[in-house]
Amino acid sequence: MGTAGRAPVLILGSGWGGFSLARRLDKSKFETTLVSPANHFLFTPLLPSTTVGTLEFRCIQEPVRTIPHLRYVQAKATRIDLASRTAVVRDIFKGREHELRFDKLVLAVGCKTATFGTPGVDERERAGRHVFFLKHLYHARAIRNRLLELFERADAPGVEPELRRRLLTFVVVGGGPTSCEFTSELFDFLRQDVSRWYPDLVRDVRVTLVEAGPVLLGPFHKSLREYAMSIFERREVDVRLGVSVKAVRSRGGVPADGGVPADDDDSPVAVLSDGSEMEFGLMVWSAGLRAVRLTESLGLPRAPSGRVLVDAYCRVRGHEARNDVFAIGDCAVHDERQLAQIAQVASQQGAYVARVLNAGGEPRDAFRFFSLGAMVSLGDFAGAYDGTHVGDPHGKELRLPRVSGPLAWLMWRGGYAARQVSFANMMLIPMHWFKSFFFGRDISRF
């Protein structure tokens, strides 16, 4: 038992699953500790909007410490001993390790971006040059700085036209909602801001979207996928379907040690599976997910995808009897009823586990996901909402309409502004939209 007879609950992760659970857990019953390297919850659907300054970074996050009576530790869990109910966490500042004891453990550590071992990608992403992921706020900030750097460099006196074109070639990898939203934000930025502040550069900008599968926006209905395709075609985005990035290399080739060459600065080349090559200034990679290191190291039963196997009550397989180890969100998967790795699932599972624990810890009803449908913003007043599979994907589904165009775009904006946790962000987000539209995005770089 913890202090004042409250059972210690340890939550790992401050994302959609962990934050939802931490907010709802009854702190008069549980001494609740949340451990995460991120001291904030990130509203991921709005992350692409921050890469070009449509929204500012701070208005799409909520500090974890705003949850009353929660103990927060800014650290990463590195080891867990389920027999002695102890977790070792390493603080992100000095790397010091601490032990935390728990009665109940909830894994909500999410996933990280998968690069499928594509040569040249991880090294460049780590080096913070040319290749960027889009998962955390620091990724979005790095993309925004790089974008602005490229426009400033391309506009400098004496830049050769050929170098200018290379700097202004943008490659987006992956055809899911995140990539499509980033591409759309980029288009809005080009149309509304670059055309005003860098008018001579607009004609040199090239945007290519590469998707290994046969379609964009795979989870959406065919009609909405075609709608998105037609929009990108109209905007002259070079969409390559059935094409993957085989490697990223320097124009001078790959050095013997396989690393990033020192003179790589202006010259990476994307080698594509259709045989073409493309020199670029910025690549945003959002093409897949893989397990984080902790999930891989725990020795828990896992699916081939690397996700921890859970039962219908979100309990980790092998720990069902004691109701003491749960896994939720992107890092977990039920062996029979697979659900998509999306915010709705993680957040509902967090709320479900809170309900179970608050009610004594013995689950009565299995977790049932209720899908609200899928939404994507395509920029320039266009969007898509797919209501085809609203409801329980393994039970009763309602057939709501599919919507595209300005109405879907309004639903996307209205829906996400209304879903903010704090009143402050509910106000700030529409204010930034208003400011970006009427006064332009902030193009300062620091």
Ligand SMILES: Cc1cc2nc3c(=O)[nH]c(=O)nc-3n(C[C@H](O)[C@H](O)[C@H](O)COP(=O)(O)OP(=O)(O)OC[C@H]3O[C@@H](n4cnc5c(N)ncnc54)[C@H](O)[C@@H]3O)c2cc1C
């Ligand atoms: C750009 C973007 C846009 C998206 N848009 C949508 C959308 O529109 N709709 C939708 O439904 N879904 C969307 N998603 C997917 C959605 O964000 C994820 O499905 C959701 O975040 C999963 O929640 P989670 O709690 O499982 O993991 P996450 O939200 O990823 O949180 C994981 C947490 O665990 C922490 N962590 C990692 N390792 C450790 C460790 N060792 N110890 C402690 N903590 C750790 C991380 O710091 C993080 O706080 C989007 C994702 C991205 C990246």
